Amino acid sequence: MDTLVSLCKRRGFVFQSSEIYGGTGSCYDYGPLGVELKQNIKRLLWRDFVQSRADMVGIDASILMHPTVWKASGHLDHFTDPMVDCRECKLRFRADHVDALPWTHYCPATKGNKFTIPAGEPCSHCGARRTLCPDCGKGQLTAPRQFNLMFKTFMGPVEEDASVAYLRPETAQAMFVNFDNVLQSMRLKLPFGIAQAGRSFRNEITPGNFIFRTREFEQMEIEYFVNPRDAVEGRPADEYWHDRWIADCMAWFRRYGLREENLKLREHDRDELSHYSKRTVDIDYRFPIGWSELMGIANRTDFDLKQHSKFSGKSLTYFDEERKEHVVPYVIEPAMGVDRAVLAFMADAYVEEEVRGEKRVVLRFHPELAPVKVAVLPLLKKREEIVRAAHAIRADLAKQWRVVYDDTAAIGRLYRRQDEVGTPYCVTVDVQTVGDSEKGEAGDGKVTIRDRDSMAQVRVPIDALPGVFHDLLGGGAWAQVAARLERQIQK
Numbered sequence: 001m002d003t004l005v006s007l008c009k010r011r012g013f014v015f016q017s018s019e020i021y022g023g024t025g026s027c028y029d030y031g032p033l034g035v036e037l038k039q040n041i042k043r044l045l046w047r048d049f050v051q052s053r054a055d056m057v058g059i060d061a062s063i064l065m066h067p068t069v070w071k072a073s074g075h076l077d078h079f080t081d082p083m084v085d086c087r088e089c090k091l092r093f094r095a096d097h098v099d100a101l102p103w104t105h106y107c108p109a110t111k112g113n114k115f116t117i118p119a120g121e122p123c124s125h126c127g128a129r130r131t132l133c134p135d136c137g138k139g140q141l142t143a144p145r146q147f148n149l150m151f152k153t154f155m156g157p158v159e160e161d162a163s164v165a166y167l168r169p170e171t172a173q174a175m176f177v178n179f180d181n182v183l184q185s186m187r188l189k190l191p192f193g194i195a196q197a198g199r200s201f202r203n204e205i206t207p208g209n210f211i212f213r214t215r216e217f218e219q220m221e222i223e224y225f226v227n228p229r230d231a232v233e234g235r236p237a238d239e240y241w242h243d244r245w246i247a248d249c250m251a252w253f254r255r256y257g258l259r260e261e262n263l264k265l266r267e268h269d270r271d272e273l274s275h276y277s278k279r280t281v282d283i284d285y286r287f288p289i290g291w292s293e294l295m296g297i298a299n300r301t302d303f304d305l306k307q308h309s310k311f312s313g314k315s316l317t318y319f320d321e322e323r324k325e326h327v328v329p330y331v332i333e334p335a336m337g338v339d340r341a342v343l344a345f346m347a348d349a350y351v352e353e354e355v356r357g358e359k360r361v362v363l364r365f366h367p368e369l370a371p372v373k374v375a376v377l378p379l380l381k382k383r384e385e386i387v388r389a390a391h392a393i394r395a396d397l398a399k400q401w402r403v404v405y406d407d408t409a410a411i412g413r414l415y416r417r418q419d420e421v422g423t424p425y426c427v428t429v430d431v432q433t434v435g436d437s438e439k440g441e442a443g444d445g446k447v448t449i450r451d452r453d454s455m456a457q458v459r460v461p462i463d464a465l466p467g468v469f470h471d472l473l474g475g476g477a478w479a480q481v482a483a484r485l486e487r488q489i490q491k
């Protein structure tokens with residue numbers, strides 16, 4: 001994790017928020033490369049799960065909602081975590097996370113020497129297990145109290161009970177309260193889904209582990225409504241669609257590069273299920289901090305629509321034409337944390353390897369995720385024609401993709417820099433490309449494309465570049481595209 005955090009800061013992926021003021025606890029800012037990566041993740045989610053499907057639509061709702069939404073949804077009563085306080089140092093912990101922390105121990109068997117003991121393990125000298133505060137090692141912890149995670153604020157100029165509002169702790173509720181608006185305006189038939197990507201806020205007791213758990217984060221949630229009376233392939237529709245979404249989400253992560261061995265499904269036990277859930281399955285990822293939740297896929301039943309109908313007095317049903325009856329749809333909810341996806345894709349892409357006796361750091365991003373698709377590099381920055389040609393190539397390719405120009409180091413260094421941020425291809429302009437006008441030598445108009453992963457190179461005419469990158473960035477494998485280009489050159 002330290003390696004990733006340092007790379008993120010050094011190369012402009014993620015910065016500590018308000019760093020010049022000492023930082024704001026567990027708040028982060030995405031830098032120039034981080035914002036591209038995050039936007040690519042959101043764009044692909046939207047393209048693959050909304051735009052390309054006939055049964056999906058999207059919305060973009062307000063973060064501040066009517067306060068009754070949170071009464072109806074159960075968040076005011078149930079959206080709590082158990083919190084314990086240290087009586088000595090006053091630090092607070094989530095009761096169910098205390099045993100997952102390394103703990104401080106003053107060991108009586110070694111004259112009270114201080115040790116930091118790995119999470120969950122006993123002291124190797126005296127055999128004691130943690131009973132006191134894991135941080136200071138001295139104070140007793142209080143009994144757990146329930147702490148509501150919603151951020152409270154006030155709408156308008158008067159801070160009074162009547163103007164209390166909450167920052168949404170999940171994006172889901174906007175899809176439920178807009179269910180009828182979307183159904184009527186888009187004339188949809190079950191099953192169909194509504195998606196939304198946006199910010200959520202949770203006043204987490206123990207945020208941490210970089211962007212894994214923060215108090216302000218981004219989610220992409222889908223509420224997929226099904227008719228509970230329907231059967232698909234002999235199974236109740238909600239159970240069938242729950243499994244379909246689990247499989248589709250797993251396939252999506254694999255498609256964009258997460259390795260099979262780093263992904264697993266985790267079924268929630270009965271006593272762990274949220275108050276609205278019939279069944280919940282998490283997709284867990286092997287983060288640098290260990291196996292943890294990347295996203296959750298829940299069967300929320302008809303709980304939310306019924307609750308909002310009860311509290312608002314509005315009917316939130318669907319008219320089943322075949323059976324000539326109104327039904328309250330069940331809903332399957334794939335809920336993904338965009339920031340956790342950023343962390344997972346970065347962790348999975350990160351590789352250190354040795355090339356000719358030197359360490360090479362590479363982010364092997366899927367080309368569609370890579371923040372920069374192509375870097376155009378002049379071999380000699382003192383040759384004006386080379387620099388001019390390189391700028392012209394960048395400007396032309398940048399009409400379609402994120403393309404950068406860099407001439408601030410020697411070519412070997414420039415390649416390494418692009419490897420480290422995951423740029424899949426570099427284009428190098430050299431003397432041969434432009435020729436030498438003083439000597440009356442014409443250039444060949446060709447440039448070198450270098451592949452990040454294999455470091456192999458191929459020379460192609462400048463005017464072929466848009467077509468070549470169309471193939472490569474559109475999913476074409478380097479080996480095939482390069483072999484085809486070699487054949488064309490030989491003809």
Ligand code: ATP
Pocket residue numbers: 170202204211212213214215216217218219293294295296335336337338339340
């Ligand atoms: P956790 O058990 O880790 O607190 P959760 O089960 O409460 O997460 P959900 O309510 O299912 O999370 O939210 C859906 C997704 O939103 C999570 O899988 C995660 O990717 C993301 N998420 C939730 N809380 C946070 C947070 N504090 N910071 C970053 N992402 C979060």
